[in-house]
Amino acid sequence: MNDDAPAPNGAAQQTPVKMQVLAQYIRDMSFENIVAQKGINGDVKPDVQVQVNLDAKKRPVDNQYEVLTKFTVTSKNKEDQSVLFALELEYGGVFHIEGVPDQQLHPFLLIECPRMLFPYVRRIVSDVTRDGGFPPLNLDNVDFVAIYRQELARRAQAEAAEAAPAVPQA
Template structure:
């Protein structure tokens, strides 16, 4: 057996474990019920904002918050609004340092998203509306956008 083969047997690849998932904060508003539940002549305009935050909480452990905020309006009147902060605690091992931040900010929210999406769909349905199934989110593009914004801010900030 070659040294390379022996090393492959003892080296572990990257390991990612989900330790916990939870609703950190959640609200659903149906401010104009029951009037808002009447059939609408127009389709509602739906807006959704997504934010991801993450922090290291131990040597190998990270907490990630996926925030989804949205509302549906018709002619400026709110039909419903929601805010969900869905969190997870993850363990990450055997990952090169340069890959940790992208993993925390892309892969972890990608794992949380289907659960958060279902919570929102159920809440909207329980609020008297058809379930809102949020389209899949490209967390890689979101991450790249945030990095570009930070770089622009740093380039535009005055040097003291």
Template structure:
């Protein structure tokens, strides 16, 4: 029986390069994923377990990307969850869940969309599990965050930027630095 290393090494997928010997096929994928930072607080325990009012959940997301080298980016999905009730704060969970994204031969606009829409979509279920486990470990019901349409959010953000740039151009205002 072959071990996993042999199976992966001997797949013998069509690795042939282009006719000129160059590797010019577009490739993108997750190389690794990890928890970069996790903060979990239950500031009013054990008193909060006696509180009867329904919790109010505030959920915030932020997506960032940083170039590691020419073919590697770190995509960071930040999630902040605050649960409060009329009696006080129940818990606070802050998570920075990251993925190392490899990209080669991808046009810049498609690479940007992959980093800010597709990569977060792939990372989200894993970040969701970390949040669920953290809230359960705090002594509360696991928080199951609803799925998020990262592609739709990305398209909305790009449209908003385009509208802002068009409005600024119509008013004779130059675009912000770095967006020219």
């Protein structure tokens, strides 16, 4: 079979998507064990909250992109809302990406690339919390599609607010 032959039924052949992780790294990390610093009395019922922020940018080399994930993990005591520990982790990856149409590149960078990085982030968070004197924290899976959609909605709302004419005051 000839690979250069046109696709059946006149369908255009799509370029296959190629994604390669070129590098992964911790850009910034901090862990504060408040319990060890201040001590704690009574029963502790931890309430863990996780915030995720994403960023991506083109690198000077063709088809290369840097994707940053920032995880802010805070554990508070449910009883008095005192902080038990705080962890901030910025984890990045450098990706070589080909074959993604321009209109799909932004979601690809902010959904698929963080999915590739997430298992490593989960492991780091688990190790750091364990080494910090707490039970290892295994992060739940993150829905990067939902995060992406929330960000799009937030931006649309901000643009709509900026575009709205000012209401004259009497």
